[in-house]
Amino acid sequence: MESELTDDRTDRRTVAVTVNGRRCTAEVDVRKTLADFLREDAGFTGVHVGCEHGVCGACSVLMDGQVVRSCILFAVQADGHEVVTVEGLGDEDALNPLQQAFVEHHALQCGFCTPGMLLAAVDLLKHCPDPTETQVREALSGNLCMCTGYANIVRAVRAAAPNVRSG
């Protein structure tokens, strides 16, 4: 039992996750986080890894439509599920209304927190299509911006809300 545990590759599984509509399959250690799977195996490096213990929100993704932290989920737990990362929201030629509003309202500086902010905002607007400033602040309270550009982020989310509703 001892030797089995010292070799951590003994417990490996094949996982298949639908990421941004594409099926991604890889054999991974059971201890591999979903964040690392998305970055290293599926190639979606828009998943940013900050604190790695659930506190900063940079690694937020949607799993089955709900915002979750991919650094405190294991890749094996996402087997058979659908994940959306920031790459799945839009692309350079066709930005999602939230992404567009972030550009227009200068809601990003270095951009490290931005994918997590966007995905938390997607989850918010699904429950609450016309949020007040307080509701936006509350929904994004678990996402830290080290550049501290919070005021513009809140403005951008509120500005995007009508376009998300009609889109």
Added chain:
Amino acid sequence: MKPPPFRYHTPRSLSEALDLLRESSGDARVLAGGQSLVPLLNLRLAYPEVLVDLNQVQGLSYIRDDGARLRIGAMTRQREAEFSVVLAERCPLLVEALAQVGHPAIRNRGTVGGSLAHADPVAELPCVMTALNAELVAAGPEGERVIAASDFFLGPYETALDAREILVEVRIPSAPGPRHASFVEFSRRHGDFALAEAAAVLEGDGSCTGARVVAAGPAWIPCRLEAVERLVGGAGVARTDGAAQRDLVEEAGRTAEAAVAALPTHADATPYQRRLAAVLVKRAVAQALERWSRN
């Protein structure tokens, strides 16, 4: 940081999960929402040999009202409970507390049972379940047993659960009559664990006939403040008597200060935290009375 190696199981049934716990001789941990356990793994503060993931076990996620009590399955997500119509109507206190647990992304995964089994000294749910006189149902190799909330929390991150047991359900007894309640907390940043918190549950129709008041923060576990309960529940204050209620709130504040000072507080509890807990008790009592009189 990355989690240490472990072996991983995904049982489909409770009995399979219990067998896995029994076979792995104490060094197995149950994985529920993972919102406390996985951070501990990533920080290398926990090194279980085996993880028994409950996420595929059938039948542990539900909210039912059987008249005599509300029954909540341990794997019910905190976010699901927060939006439950049954709970909004039958136990708004729990909904009020759930909305203050971490952030939406945490509550999307975190479970009701996981929060209780984790037993953080300032977690919202242990405080509220103590105030609601809840019962916790544990399944183990010898069958099920029911543990009162007041006997369940033993210390920081320590509960009456045996390593081979799984918490399967929380039961909240229905009040015989109307119940009015309030939960308040103070944390430095929105969504952080609170520095202190308080819950007050009042019973009675025309006049207040009983109270349960619980504070958490300065002690290692949520504590009932019996002196405050006797005062508020025993004053027989009428629903419509605003002046008497204002006096009662002031007195409750003073009584709370003495009651918190008498608690077995832990070494890290600052005078500020004790003072804060007493103020929050006063606010919870005031808000519960106000809700009652508005009703």
